[in-house]
Amino acid sequence: MKENQLTLSFSSLAENVGIARMLIASVGAQLDFPINDIEELKVAVSEAVSNAIIHGYRGRSGHVVLMELEIDDDALKITVSDEGCGIPDVEQAMQPAYSTDPERMGLGFVFMQSFMDELNVDSTVNKGTTVSMVKQLNRSASSPSS
């Protein structure tokens, strides 16, 4: 059952990355995630959104990034999508230290993978990329679901 959902649609601008992080931090706090988990959610979202702007849209403004949050009984699902250039080889892009830019560390997907319970990347060249990430909720103690 879907308990709650939020959608944030924003321009491909660097200043919006911080807003996406604020949203996930607020939602994470509301779901009673420990502070450490909230920090990790912020990093994962920051990486996904930065990738959409820097790689998906090649740093160009005037495009739209969509961040969708779905909260159900046992998980928080985050989907970040763009309609940018797409990733030709997703498997290669997800390798640690893979980067198209020497100034960057190629750690974006590594962080997303480390901090989330599930990560799925769906990309089509010239159509766009959708990154879906799931973080399990551990709320058995506070709210019985029966």
Add this chain to the structure above:
Amino acid sequence: MEKNIERQTLLLRLDGDLDMKTAETLRQAIDNEIERRKVRTVILNLEKVQFIDSSGLGVILGRYKKLVPLGGKIKITNVPAHVFKIMELSGLPKIIDFYQTEAAAREEGRGAQ
């Protein structure tokens, strides 16, 4: 950002978030001093940094790569625990020296005068 230059050492006290929005400004601030004022040691005090992601880490790594061929180095001090965890996962502490305080970073490697 608070800046201090003494001889060939640049000390920057950073604050806020080190992400794709602030990465470019930081890169330019450091590179300008390396090129114009021949700075060879860069000390970054991260005490007031609240957030870092791979864009922020990339700038630090990039400055390291720029300084090493020039015989320079980058030092990091006063890192908050939650920021250090991200840095640790990136492997950065394996190649860059971390210090508890600015004084410790300044002392190390200065040698006899």
